[in-house]
Amino acid sequence: MRGLTVRWSLAEAPADVADELASYVADTSHARFTGQDGLSYKTWRIVPGEWFEGCYVFADDAARAAFQESFTATAAESPGSQIIGSAPVLIEPCSIVAIAEGADGFAAAPRAESPVVE
Numbered sequence: 001m002r003g004l005t006v007r008w009s010l011a012e013a014p015a016d017v018a019d020e021l022a023s024y025v026a027d028t029s030h031a032r033f034t035g036q037d038g039l040s041y042k043t044w045r046i047v048p049g050e051w052f053e054g055c056y057v058f059a060d061d062a063a064r065a066a067f068q069e070s071f072t073a074t075a076a077e078s079p080g081s082q083i084i085g086s087a088p089v090l091i092e093p094c095s096i097v098a099i100a101e102g103a104d105g106f107a108a109a110p111r112a113e114s115p116v117v118e
Contacts, residue, residue: 002058002059002060002061002064002094003056003096004056004058004091004093004094005090006053006054006075006088007052007054007089008052008086008089009050010046021052024080024083025111026111029079030110030111038059038064039067040058041056042057052084072091075087075088
């Protein structure tokens with residue numbers, strides 16, 4: 001499996017950016033990636049005040065390469081960059097070594113929880 005990590009720094013972002021990003025994911029981005037050809041799954045992760053990240057797992061090298069090329073060309077103008085006020089600090093391909101599903105299962109949802117880390 002082929003992965004791609006896209007990360008933005010939130011160090012200089014507005015104070016309410018975590019809530020704005022969570023709303024954007026729930027209202028727009030989740031639907032955009034649900035059912036996308038070549039994509040196995042995507043997660044959105046955040047540590048408020050530190051970083052926001054999209055983690056992608058693609059079916060094959062070709063799907064990852066095509067998405068990475070397309071996204072990289074417009075990364076600075078992407079919706080995430082517009083909300084945060086800066087381009088990603090990292091666009092990094094990686095290999096996914098393994099995936100385990102726990103006993104509680106996996107549920108796809110446009111908004112999993114509040115963007116607060118305890």
